[in-house]
Amino acid sequence: MKTQFVKTLWALMRRELWESPVAFKWTPIGIGIFLIFLSILSFIIYTQFDASLASLYDGLRLLADRSAENRGLAVKAGLFSVAALFFQLMLLIILFYLSGSLYDDRKDRSILFWKSLPVSDSLTVASKLLTACLLVPAMFLLAIMATQLVLLLFASILSLMAGLNPFSLFILPAGLPRLWSVMAAGLLVQALWLLPIYAWIAFCSSWAPRLPILIAFGIPAGIALIQHSWSLATSFTLPATNIGWIILQRLGSGALPSNVNIEIGSTSNMNFDENTFMSFAHLVDVILDPAMWIGLLIAAFFITGAIWFRRRSTDN
């Protein structure tokens, strides 16, 4: 029974992969190739100015002279910045995917085929959200890992050419197993953090008569606008918080390093350490944040709504 459940879910999620190979497979691969190409290109351009690579070697030696901790920080900063572009595009892809996830098959009538399979509507909705929360991040993480490996290899070759040990300079400081596991955990926590927004879009996708993406963005934007105008008209002030701002803030915060967690204090001493990018400690903070749990509650509400509409939807 339980294995059948997992098997069904997996089959449904693979179906999503088959439906959107460009978004889920070729985009991360493309970003990886683009970043590697960009690195090679900048290297080639650099050689035009400094054919002997002297300043590059100097730079590498300078790095080799720093403390192990600093080396680690520098290498990790580089590796995280590689991941940043992936994370940004992944968020966009997930938002667009979810807006079509429960709408496209209603539009092209294939919902009648999907509903002819012995799969419950809750499982269908669950498979779409799990695709957004697990499958897509996993695909992107694989691409990130591959890109980081290629770039590390590239850096290692350069350090060998400079007569430096690539293991002590790049590979060990990178701490790949730890880096990758914190990224995997981070993606998971981030998915939970954004789940209310994901669920809202899936909810809109489940009932919107057309253009679910516009409806999903238009409703909160409209509410924010009304709230603003009302506040301005009645008290000549702008509201302290509004729904649009809350959503934007949510999208821009959370566990991912692309939203660099720098706390700029009054003394403006930026505290650069491992927590700057991503750490297990920071992830725990995000999980324990009450905002996380309020969000999950809202998500549960919209998921229930999405299932309710899905149950009633047919081809017309």
Next chain:
Amino acid sequence: MTATIRARNLSRHYGKNRALDRVDLDIPAGRIVGLVGPNGAGKTTALKAILGLGRYDGELEVLGLDPSKSRDRLMEDVCFIADVAVLPRWARVKHIIQLCEELHPRFSRDQCMFYLNHTKIGMDSKVKSLSKGMVVQLHLALVMAIDAKLLVLDEPTLGLDIIFRKRFYSNLLNEYFDEERTIVITTHQVEEIEHILTDLIFIRDGRLILNSTMDDIHERYTEVMVKPDRVEEARGMKPLHERVLFGRHILLFDQADTARLRELGEIHKPSVADLFVALMGEDEVADSPIADNRGVAV
């Protein structure tokens, strides 16, 4: 033994329009039922209710389950084809087959391949690259590979050539159908299915006009090609319907005395199409321009 389909007072309204109007229906296992009606008569609404795809009022039980509540469980034993093939256009043939295999406990890949071997459908093709007829062929192969208790076919052979249609109905009868199974089928090409039906239902404006076994229908209705000099006499016997073919008057009678009819002319059993025109004809002529514009939906 519970009936495959049991409906009491089944109704569905679209605004003021009654798509289904207090329909009572019992379909036991082991029948092939033809559901025939003009466009907009409520056929698709009835089928959707049976499949758990639409709301309804009244009681409805399919294989002992309430379709509006347990569609997913019902679909383990029921399969259907809607009026047009609705396979996802982005999917590849092999993907769809794999999905059915993984998601449907009663799907047989061998059986599906057996039906597909007669076609030109490639495993790697995408559905959107297949012709309309090929998509229907694929869908039929998928559905017939499922060992279901109830098969619902809504205009299953739309867009197929006559050779495939013939083969499909012969497969349906010889390889698929047995005493455990029930098939409900709607089509406008009634002449193609009348020889395989065991039961016939006529539906119009959400009401059942006729609901009977084919044996009873053959017993009840008689058509007479009346001799020219006996037409007035025949008309006096209250025929259901009269039509003229090559100058000869053909009259249809319900439960008339066959011995007497034989004196009036040449008697034979009416085809389903003739019966349809006789029972539903008059209003149908008046309705048809509107009904046709509405298409096959509703």
